[in-house]
Amino acid sequence: MHGPLRSAGPPMLLRAEALTRRFGAMLALDALDLEIAEGEFFALLGGSGSGKSTLLRIIAGFEAPDSGRLLLDGHDIAATPPWARPVNMMFQSYALFPHMSVADNVAYGLRRAGVARGDIAARTASALAMVGLDGFERRRPHQLSGGQKQRVALARSLVMRPRLLLLDEPLGALDAGLRERTGFELRALQRETGAAFVMVTHDQEEALALADRVALLDGGRIAQVGAPRAIYERPASRFVARFLGAANVLEGQAAEGRFDSAEAAATFAGAIPAGTVAVALRPERIRITADGAGPNTAQGVVEDVAFRGDDSLVLVRLSGGATLRVAHAEEDGAPPERGASVCLAWDADAVVALAS
Amino acid sequence: MRQGRLVRAAMLAGFAFLWLPILLLVAYAFSADRIPFQWGGFSLRWFHALAADERLVEAALLSLRIAAGAASLAVLLGGAAGWALARFGPFRGRAVFGALIGAPLVLPEVVTGLSLLLLFVALDILTGWPAGRGATTVLLAHATLGAAFVAVVVQARLAETDRSLEEAAMDLGATPFLAFRTVTLPLVAPALAAGWLLAFTLSLDDVVIASFVSGPAGTTLPMALFSMLRLGLTPEVNALGAVVVIGVGAMLAVAAILLRPRRG
């Protein structure tokens, strides 16, 4: 159920063991364990205060954990200052040096590392070419668009050839139109460089679309970690189901092989283990039917209908009081009118039992 | 962090440099010794001496009157100028207007003082006004200086407030005058108050311009203090320092309590 803590294939790059960080009364990280493999695209997903940014800053070296270990290639780097770590970061604000040209920004880290002058020029040029900004060498940051700044920040980190690149909300400051394209470009760069990317984001769509694995953080702990499809289809808890959005979460009581929900006025049948406290039901797995009875059906009244292009979102108030979100595909014909009485039905394997 | 500690130590050294002389000045005001900055036991005798010094008391009262008048005039002038610069758009002569209002900010005091004195002399010759120099000419000079500061403060305040607030008021039926009185004025009121206080302090603190434009009948407190300090230090200066520092401190404390943001 919980995604594998240790991924099978590539060797482990970074391992966090019982990392704890407290800010005053707030516990930002609560004995957190995490493993990141070489060359994977990993997303740390969570709301504000979930600890995702603290974890990123501890990996970069800007914060020190109160306790716990942080191992890179098996060596504890918790005490290594940021300038001595083979880890680079792309900042949310991009943090481009405003008094330097694009080329000087990209060359900054190479100069600090004492790379030979000729190599600096060559590596800077190829890093800028990699992000599609050749010809921009002499520009100043304030002469760049948001998307261009983001690319310079990427080039500046990638030119250091880090084993691990940290990205703090990499798409957060971009226009909606630019996000999708930039997302694909990020994935291409990650494949090209072979570096492990660790991205912090609060946007579940971004995390699911880009990452090989996603860790969802809550209150300084990992709520669930796994491949995007796995955690999307099999959320481990009510929190995960709600955070990933869309899914209907219904409370009730588990009984042998079934789950009775008073608020849905329905019985869910399927693989329901004992100890289930709620079930998740995805909107696109619910069908609107003419009539129906028995388990895995429910009756309700259409409260509102919103047209979304390839489908319509139908809000159905169930006789038990809960409101279900139902995705009604266009090819299934016109959606029901507001106020219509409808029957809902779903397959047993659409029911996800939640233990917490 | 080691670097943070270094910065903090250097900062504290800077504050010590700023404050040590002031604190010692105040502390030794309570010393009985007739040599300043020598401890001769606790005494309030220098405060009594200060209160009995008619020349200083008179100069202080004159300075307070000039400062209040100059600050009030400066708020009217500087407020109008700041408003014009922030809201009137690119009117003809705006650059010259801005340069004139800002000039006293950047001119050395000796230049401002000398040129204003030359003006008053010329006016006296040509028109018979101001008929000699004294409190009036100091007030006019200080109002000009203060207006420059008020204009900057008011312009900055207006620049950071949304002009569509005034437009919204007019859209809701307010005449331009009503919009000014009900929207603009409340918005800039804190800036006007701050500007008044600034102009008041500048006037109370100025010795150079006042020395140029004043006459025998217009000795301000800084002018009197300046001539005292030229002759050497007396414990009366300590006492005056204590009165000012404790007075300003008390006023700021009251202001801080009154202006404290209320919770809930």
Place this chain on the structure above:
Amino acid sequence: MTGPAREREGHRPSRTHPAKGRKAFGNRDGGRLLVLAPALGWLVLFVAAPAAILVAIAFADSDPGVPPFRLALSVAGFAVLAEDTYYLDALLTALRVAATTAALCLLLAYPMAMGIARAAPGRRVVLLALLMLPFWTGFLLRVGAWIGLLRDEGWINSLLQSAGLADAPIPLLYTEGAMLVGMVHAYLPFAVLPLFAAFLRLDPSLGEAAADLGARPATVFLTVTLPVTAPAAAAGFLLVFIPAAGEFVIPELMGPPEAQMVGRVLWQEFFQNRDWPVAAALAVALLALLLVPIRLFQRLEARP
């Protein structure tokens, strides 16, 4: 006036319909004049006219009468300045002392501005108040305090003597050092404020990015913090330099008698020698020297 449509747009030239603007703002021109005219009149009388008279008298002839000048178009005043190196020295001394004062202020201001900006918001208010409070307590009183500390029989000398570190009073007051201490004390807050604002605006992730790319703290300061705050440092420098160049009171009360700065010389020419044309010519010369720093300061202030 370019029509009411432009006033809606503030400083930006506008392409909106003039007719629409006129309808809403038609009766404002009169009101604007009512605000502008008195202020403009005041400024012409008390800023422009004095400057014109100053220049006129700089080109006047000295005269023993009352007033002690005759209007003319003479360069006699300036000739005196050029001939006697005393005046040139006074101008140069003033520039040197002002530059030294401004540099010392910056040296103290950097850690102070950095420390204040990095303090927690509650403590920051207290520190800012501590920075500005001396300014409110009177500049002459602070000079008085320094005199009390630095005199031969002053606080520092009695401290040194009672500690056995000195047998006789060390002359501290009426030295160039004392003058610089007084000037730095008077002008320090002016250097701190622009730097404080710059440190407040400084994105902390800039320093982190530099560290992340391999820069040690000293390198971060030299390659990022210092260059990014340089315009504010320049503004702070000029904010001290410009008034310090004309300073009269502190050299008079704390400086050595031979330290003739231009402010002091101007004062003496005017009040003691009653040579108004030479005093005016000195003022014009000082202004001419300060024109470049003043323009530079205004350019820095106008930056976004």
